[in-house]
Amino acid sequence: MSNNGATILRIENLHAGIPGRKILKGLNLEVRAGEMHAIMGPNGSGKSTLASVLAGRPGYEITAGSVTYLGQDLLAMAPEERARQGVFLAFQYPVEIPGVNNVYLLKAAYNARRKHRGEPEVDAFEFLELVRGKMKLMGMNESFLSRGVNEGFSGGEKKRNEVLQMTVLEPTLALLDETDSGLDIDALKVVSQGVNSLRDPSRAIVMVTHYQRLLDHVQPDQVHVLADGRILRTGDRTLALELERRGYDWVQAAPGAA
Amino acid sequence: MKSDPRQHALNTLAEQLGQLSPGLPGGSAWSARRHQALQRLLAEGLPDKRNENWRYLDWAELDRRSLTAPAGLHGGLAHPPGTPGLEILPLGEALEREGERLAALLPLPGSESDTGFDLLAEASTGTGWWVRVAAGVEVGEPLQILHQRKPDAPSHLRVIIELGAGARLHLIERFAGGDGEVLSVQATSLFLADGSALQHTRLFECSGESALVDQLEASVERDARYRQALFMLGGRVLRSSQRLRLRGRGAEAELDGLFVVDGQRQADLYTVIDHEGPQTRSRERVHGVASGRGRAAFNGRILVGPAAAGSDSSQTSRNLLLSPTAEINARPQLEILTDEVKCSHGATTGSLDPDQLFYLLSRGIDPETARGILTYAFCEDVVGVVTDPAVRRRIEELVAGQLPDRDLIQELL
Numbered sequence: 001m002s003n004n005g006a007t008i009l010r011i012e013n014l015h016a017g018i019p020g021r022k023i024l025k026g027l028n029l030e031v032r033a034g035e036m037h038a039i040m041g042p043n044g045s046g047k048s049t050l051a052s053v054l055a056g057r058p059g060y061e062i063t064a065g066s067v068t069y070l071g072q073d074l075l076a077m078a079p080e081e082r083a084r085q086g087v088f089l090a091f092q093y094p095v096e097i098p099g100v101n102n103v104y105l106l107k108a109a110y111n112a113r114r115k116h117r118g119e120p121e122v123d124a125f126e127f128l129e130l131v132r133g134k135m136k137l138m139g140m141n142e143s144f145l146s147r148g149v150n151e152g153f154s155g156g157e158k159k160r161n162e163v164l165q166m167t168v169l170e171p172t173l174a175l176l177d178e179t180d181s182g183l184d185i186d187a188l189k190v191v192s193q194g195v196n197s198l199r200d201p202s203r204a205i206v207m208v209t210h211y212q213r214l215l216d217h218v219q220p221d222q223v224h225v226l227a228d229g230r231i232l233r234t235g236d237r238t239l240a241l242e243l244e245r246r247g248y249d250w251v252q253a254a255p256g257a258a
Numbered sequence: 259m260k261s262d263p264r265q266h267a268l269n270t271l272a273e274q275l276g277q278l279s280p281g282l283p284g285g286s287a288w289s290a291r292r293h294q295a296l297q298r299l300l301a302e303g304l305p306d307k308r309n310e311n312w313r314y315l316d317w318a319e320l321d322r323r324s325l326t327a328p329a330g331l332h333g334g335l336a337h338p339p340g341t342p343g344l345e346i347l348p349l350g351e352a353l354e355r356e357g358e359r360l361a362a363l364l365p366l367p368g369s370e371s372d373t374g375f376d377l378l379a380e381a382s383t384g385t386g387w388w389v390r391v392a393a394g395v396e397v398g399e400p401l402q403i404l405h406q407r408k409p410d411a412p413s414h415l416r417v418i419i420e421l422g423a424g425a426r427l428h429l430i431e432r433f434a435g436g437d438g439e440v441l442s443v444q445a446t447s448l449f450l451a452d453g454s455a456l457q458h459t460r461l462f463e464c465s466g467e468s469a470l471v472d473q474l475e476a477s478v479e480r481d482a483r484y485r486q487a488l489f490m491l492g493g494r495v496l497r498s499s500q501r502l503r504l505r506g507r508g509a510e511a512e513l514d515g516l517f518v519v520d521g522q523r524q525a526d527l528y529t530v531i532d533h534e535g536p537q538t539r540s541r542e543r544v545h546g547v548a549s550g551r552g553r554a555a556f557n558g559r560i561l562v563g564p565a566a567a568g569s570d571s572s573q574t575s576r577n578l579l580l581s582p583t584a585e586i587n588a589r590p591q592l593e594i595l596t597d598e599v600k601c602s603h604g605a606t607t608g609s610l611d612p613d614q615l616f617y618l619l620s621r622g623i624d625p626e627t628a629r630g631i632l633t634y635a636f637c638e639d640v641v642g643v644v645t646d647p648a649v650r651r652r653i654e655e656l657v658a659g660q661l662p663d664r665d666l667i668q669e670l671l
Contacts, residue, residue: 079619089620091620095611099636100631105621112621148635149617
């Protein structure tokens with residue numbers, strides 16, 4: 001476990017929800033460069049809300065607290081600004097966008113980041129070679145290149161595509177929202193491989209998941225248990241195993257454990 | 259009534275036509291038809307806002323324009339030279355050569371109250387094109403006609419296409435030009451004999467101030483197949499009224515349509531698909547985009563007649579409103595007079611999908627470009643049916659040209 005990296009994400013006392021309903025109720029989290037965190041919790045605990053709030057999805061209200069990303073106020077940034085500064089969300093339910101080509105979107109996203117950093121646009125041919133290499137890693141076939149964004153993809157293909165985008169865009173903060181759900185065991189291995197390939201001393205990865213099985217394939221430095229909008233317990237991988245054995249009720253029944 | 263500007267416009271037109279008529283082609287059969295149509299037009303007048311099928315049109319804009327007699331238009335024609343079995347003539351020559359036969363072939367404008375523009379086209383018959391493909395002939399290359407209206411004169415245009423039994427043709431028509439002072443009218447008549455197939459790409463790229471009323475009627479006989487890809491992408495006011503008659507057993511029609519209006523522009527598409535024969539099939543899909551103060555209407559009637567048992571029809575209309583001042587009226591209408599038919603229809607009107615939008619933003623795309631990309635994709639869904647690469651490219655440029663951040667969107671092409 002590396003505790004030496006610079007702080008990439010710091011969440012303090014975050015309260016957030018949708019109109020009429022409080023979902024996150026005082027969440028604290030610190031993630032440093034080089035670390036991988038897993039946030040686990042039962043349905044309705046606020047996992048996806050956390051991922052959505054960090055990526056800037058509209059419709060959420062922040063009522064208290066702060067989120068700092070590389071020393072800046074993340075919540076003050078527009079979603080596209082967060083993306084350009086290196087925040088990437090792998091969606092739980094990636095949308096289909098017929099008529100917009102996969103590679104076109106990926107290239108536009110890649111160039112948006114480069115432009116932000118003052119770098120020239122990537123050469124189309126070089127970019128295609130880069131994508132092809134990553135596709136191989138993700139076990140995706142050529143037909144992907146000519147298809148619309150997630151158009152007609154199976155659930156597993158959509159998740160692979162999310163991780164493919166992530167490996168191409170090389171974010172500073174990678175957020176994965178239930179990327180493991182709906183995957184068969186082979187797809188789970190491939191997706192985990194993609195996530196593992198992203199581990200880097202300069203990068204932080206935060207995975208939100210309901211199931212422990214993803215953690216058979218990736219090795220988070222910290223595991224957090226989220227319940228009722230707060231992190232109730234933090235530990236290492238063995239916490240996930242204990243959760244698997246004893247269920248979430250065990251954590252919720254032991255207040256103040258964090 | 260004495261100060262009615264429309265009546266005044268019609269009277270002026272009648273005078274002009276009277277002077278022109280000795281020189282118009284087609285012999286006595288056609289001069290009689292023109293005369294008859296003009297008398298009816300003067301008596302019945304043009305339709306107006308009170309007519310259900312014309313209510314969404316910007317009549318103030320149309321009434322401001324004159325209805326001068328046909329002044330011709332520049333034609334452009336591209337077709338494989340010397341294809342045996344393919345005949346193409348300027349309409350005047352065709353009327354001189356076989357005016358009697360064509361007069362017998364073309365039905366007179368109907369007696370319904372909304373046929374005023376039919377009558378206007380009929381009364382002005384003279385300019386246009388006639389195309390015939392002989393029975394059994396398959397024309398390999400697309401036939402392309404460019405109808406370029408002169409900037410200073412209206413043109414009332416007629417197009418007649420005849421396909422013999424088993425004939426096949428891909429016809430591409432582009433309608434361009436026009437100006438802000440006049441109202442142009444055109445009428446197209448299509449005859450598809452048994453087992454023939456017509457693929458018809460129609461691109462309206464009229465200049466920004468033009469006003470055009472387009473009318474089309476197709477007679478589709480037994481096992482014949484008519485496919486139209488319709489792009490209403492230009493003009494200040496553009497109205498298309500179409501009637502596709504599926505007359506013979508197993509006749510088929512497909513219509514893929516797209517209209518895009520911005521600024522003050524207006525598009526109005528009215529279609530009637532008439533299932534007359536048994537086991538006829540139709541599929542209609544219309545996408546519409548309105549931004550700025552653009553206004554559009556789609557009125558799609560499907561009639562399934564008493565003899566049309568076993569017929570199958572589907573209609574979808576999807577509309578995108580990009581500004582609070584834009585307006586689209588979509589009105590599907592289904593009239594079924596027989597049992598054992600399969601009909602489905604659906605219409606939606608809304609703004610861009612917020613989940614798709616957020617997905618693009620979360621990938622670093624700026625909001626304006628993201629909206630442009632999604633709008634383009636919505637259009638591309640229909641543009642994708644165009645098989646001719648050059649025409650498709652042209653349509654894509656026209657669509658992209660109306661969207662924000664066109665440079666980035668051009669990359670999609």
